[in-house]
Amino acid sequence: xRSKSPQLVIVGSIGIDTIETPHARREEILGGSVSYACMAAxxxxxxxxxxxxxxxxxxxYRTAWKKAGIDLAGLQTEQGxxxxxxxVYEQNMDSRSTLxxxxxxxxxxxxxxxxxxxxxxxxxLANIAPELQLHVLDQMTAPEFILLDTMDLWINSARPKLxxxxxxxxxxxxxxxEARLLADTNSxxxxxxxxxxxxxxxxxxKKGSAGSMLVSDxxxxxxHAFPPEMVKDPTGAGDTFAGGLMGALAEAGKIxxxxxxxxxxxxxxxxxxxxxxxxxxxxxxxNRRQIDQRMDLFKSMVAL
Amino acid sequence: xRSKSPQLVIVGSIGIDTIETPHARREEILGGSVSYACMAAxxxxxxxxxxxxxxxxxxxYRTAWKKAGIDLAGLQTEQGxxxxxxxVYEQNMDSRSTLxxxxxxxxxxxxxxxxxxxxxxxxxLANIAPELQLHVLDQMTAPEFILLDTMDLWINSARPKLxxxxxxxxxxxxxxxEARLLADTNSxxxxxxxxxxxxxxxxxxKKGSAGSMLVSDxxxxxxHAFPPEMVKDPTGAGDTFAGGLMGALAEAGKIxxxxxxxxxxxxxxxxxxxxxxxxxxxxxxxNRRQIDQRMDLFKSMVAL
Numbered sequence: 266x267r268s269k270s271p272q273l274v275i276v277g278s279i280g281i282d283t284i285e286t287p288h289a290r291r292e293e294i295l296g297g298s299v300s301y302a303c304m305a306a307x308x309x310x311x312x313x314x315x316x317x318x319x320x321x322x323x324x325x326y327r328t329a330w331k332k333a334g335i336d337l338a339g340l341q342t343e344q345g346x347x348x349x350x351x352x353v354y355e356q357n358m359d360s361r362s363t364l365x366x367x368x369x370x371x372x373x374x375x376x377x378x379x380x381x382x383x384x385x386x387x388x389x390l391a392n393i394a395p396e397l398q399l400h401v402l403d404q405m406t407a408p409e410f411i412l413l414d415t416m417d418l419w420i421n422s423a424r425p426k427l428x429x430x431x432x433x434x435x436x437x438x439x440x441x442x443e444a445r446l447l448a449d450t451n452s453x454x455x456x457x458x459x460x461x462x463x464x465x466x467x468x469x470x471k472k473g474s475a476g477s478m479l480v481s482d483x484x485x486x487x488x489h490a491f492p493p494e495m496v497k498d499p500t501g502a503g504d505t506f507a508g509g510l511m512g513a514l515a516e517a518g519k520i521x522x523x524x525x526x527x528x529x530x531x532x533x534x535x536x537x538x539x540x541x542x543x544x545x546x547x548x549x550x551x552n553r554r555q556i557d558q559r560m561d562l563f564k565s566m567v568a569l
Numbered sequence: 570x571r572s573k574s575p576q577l578v579i580v581g582s583i584g585i586d587t588i589e590t591p592h593a594r595r596e597e598i599l600g601g602s603v604s605y606a607c608m609a610a611x612x613x614x615x616x617x618x619x620x621x622x623x624x625x626x627x628x629x630y631r632t633a634w635k636k637a638g639i640d641l642a643g644l645q646t647e648q649g650x651x652x653x654x655x656x657v658y659e660q661n662m663d664s665r666s667t668l669x670x671x672x673x674x675x676x677x678x679x680x681x682x683x684x685x686x687x688x689x690x691x692x693x694l695a696n697i698a699p700e701l702q703l704h705v706l707d708q709m710t711a712p713e714f715i716l717l718d719t720m721d722l723w724i725n726s727a728r729p730k731l732x733x734x735x736x737x738x739x740x741x742x743x744x745x746x747e748a749r750l751l752a753d754t755n756s757x758x759x760x761x762x763x764x765x766x767x768x769x770x771x772x773x774x775k776k777g778s779a780g781s782m783l784v785s786d787x788x789x790x791x792x793h794a795f796p797p798e799m800v801k802d803p804t805g806a807g808d809t810f811a812g813g814l815m816g817a818l819a820e821a822g823k824i825x826x827x828x829x830x831x832x833x834x835x836x837x838x839x840x841x842x843x844x845x846x847x848x849x850x851x852x853x854x855x856n857r858r859q860i861d862q863r864m865d866l867f868k869s870m871v872a873l
Binding site: 287356357358442445451452453454455472474475476478484485486487488489490491492493494495496526527530562563564565566567568569 | 591660661662746749755756757758759776778779780782788789790791792793794795796797798799800830831834867868869870871872873
C-alpha cells in the first residue's frame with residue numbers, strides 16, 4: 266500500500282515534559298505542540314509531522330505516532346538530547362509556572378519540509394520562532410489554509426518577523442492577553458479587528474477553559490469550551506484544539522464558515538478528552554466514534 | 570390605570586458606589602444588586618423591588634426606576650445613609666478590590682414583602698444574608714421559580730442557613746470558585762452535580778466574561794457570554810444577567826429548557842450592554858428593539 270501524501274502538515278516542538286499538578290507529578294512524558302496537534306488531527310486525516318527529537322527519544326512514542334497514522338517523513342533525529350520542559354500547575358489549573366527549559370536539539374532546529382509534504386493544502390504552524398515559520402512557508406508550494414499560532418515571547422522579541430508571517434497566514438490564533446499585546450488595546454473586539462487588518466482572514470482568540478472567539482468578515486463565532494469530565498493535565502490543550510480543528514477542516518475539504526465552526530467544535534471536544542489524563546494517554550485511548558458522540562452532545566449543549 | 574401586581578419580585582441591595590477603573594473614576598453612582606437586576610428585568614416585565622435606602626438617597630434614581638416601570642412598593646426608606654461601596658478594577662477588568670464598605674441602613678435591613686408582591690410566581694433572591702433570604706421565602710405564598718444568588722462570605726460564615734435556602738430554590742447561581750468551595754471539589758461538573766443534590770432543579774455556574782453553564786436533569790447548556798463593544802464598568806454584570814434572565818422567564822410565562830436557555834441569552838445580551846457604561850447609564854438608554862437585535866445576532870454567533 267502506497268501511503269498518500271499528507272493533506273495537512275504540522276510544524277512545531279516535540280518535548281519530554283515533567284509536570285506537577287495539585288494531584289500528581291509525572292516525569293519524562295511526551296509533550297510538545299506538534300505531538301499534541303498531530304495526535305488530535307490523526308482522527309480525521311493522516312497528518313505530516315515536522316519536528317526534531319534527540320537520539321535519546323523513546324522508541325515507544327514513535328510507535329504510538331505510527332499507530333495513530335501520523336506521517337513521520339518530516340521528523341528529524343539529531344545527535345543529542347530531546348527538548349525538555351518542566352512546569353507546575355496551580356490549584357485551579359488555570360495558570361502554571363515553568364520550572365525549567367532545556368532547548369537541547371531544538372536550539373538548532375531548522376524545519377525541513379519533505380518533498381511529499383510540500384503540496385499539502387493545509388498547514389498548521391504551531392508556536393515556534395517566526396523566522397522558522399517563514400522558512401516553512403517558503404518551502405510549501407500551494408498552501409490554501411494556514412493556521413498560525415504564536416506567543417508573547419515572539420510578539421515582544423521578534424515583532425517584525427512575526428508580522429511577516431501573520432500577513433501570509435489564513436487564520437491567526439492567540440490568547441486574550443497576546444491579542445491585547447499585539448493589537449495594543451484592552452478591548453478584545455477592537456484587538457481582533459486590528460489583527461484582521463494585518464492580513465489573516467480569520468482571527469481566533471483562545472480563552473482557555475472558557476472557550477474561543479472567531480472573528481472574520483463573516484462576523485463573530487462564539488464557542489464555549491466543551492466541559493471535560495475532569496482536568497488532570499491541561500498541558501497541550503491549545504495545541505490539541507488547533508490540531509483537531511485543522512484535521513477536521515482537512516477532512517471536510519472545504520473552507521467555509523460552517524466547516525470552520527464545526528472544525529473548532531471538534532477541536533474543543535478533542536481538547537476536553539486530552540486534559541482528562543496526563544500527556545497524550547487519553548488521546549491514544551479514544552476513537553472517532555467517541556469523538557462524534559461528544560460532538561453530537563456538544564451541539565445539543567450550545568443550542569439556543 | 571390600576572397597576573398590576575408584579576409577576577417578578579427582586580430582593581437585594583441598593584448602594585451608592587465609587588468606582589475606579591484603569592480609565593476613569595466615578596463617585597457616588599447608583600449600584601446594588603437589586604438596582605441592576607430590576608433595570609434589566611424591566612425590559613420584559615414590571616418587577617417589584619425590595620430593598621432599603623437611606624434618607625440621603627437621590628430622588629433622581631427613584632425617578633429613573635419609575636420611568637423604567639419598576640414597582641417600588643417594596644422599597645423601604647430608613648433614617649440614615651444609604652449603603653456605600655467603593656472598589657477599584659485591575660487593568661484587565663477581570664478582578665477588583667474593595668476599598669471600603671459602609672453598611673449604613675443596610676445593616677438592619679429586614680426585607681418586608683408588600684401584600685401586592687406576595688403571590689408573585691417569579692422570585693429573584695440576589696446576594697444578601699441567607700437568613701434574610703429565608704425571611705423573604707416565608708412571606709411568599711406561591712413562588713414557582715426562585716433564582717438564588719449567594720457569595721463566598723455566606724458559604725464560609727452561614728453554611729447551614731444557606732443550605733436551607735438552597736434546598737428551597739429552583740435555580741442556584743454561583744461563580745466557579747464558589748461552586749468549588751460549596752461542593753468541595755475542583756471539577757466544575759462534579760460540583761454542579763453535587764449542588765443539584767442539595768435541592769435545586771438547576772445549577773447555573775457563572776464564569777464572568779467567559780459565559781455560563783447551566784446544569785440540570787435536562788443536561789448541560791453552555792452559553793458563551795455576548796461580547797460587549799467595550800468594557801467601561803463591569804460592576805453589576807452578574808446581577809444584570811440574573812435580572813434579565815428572570816424578566817425574560819416571567820415574560821415567557823413558562824419554565825422549560827428552551828425558555829430558560831433563551832432567558833439566559835437575554836440576560837447575557839443585557840449584561841453586555843450594561844458594562845459599556847458606568848452604573849446603569851447604558852441600561853437607561855437602550856430599548857427592547859436594540860436588545861432583540863443583539864439577541865438575533867447572538868443566535869447567529871453561537872450557531873454550530
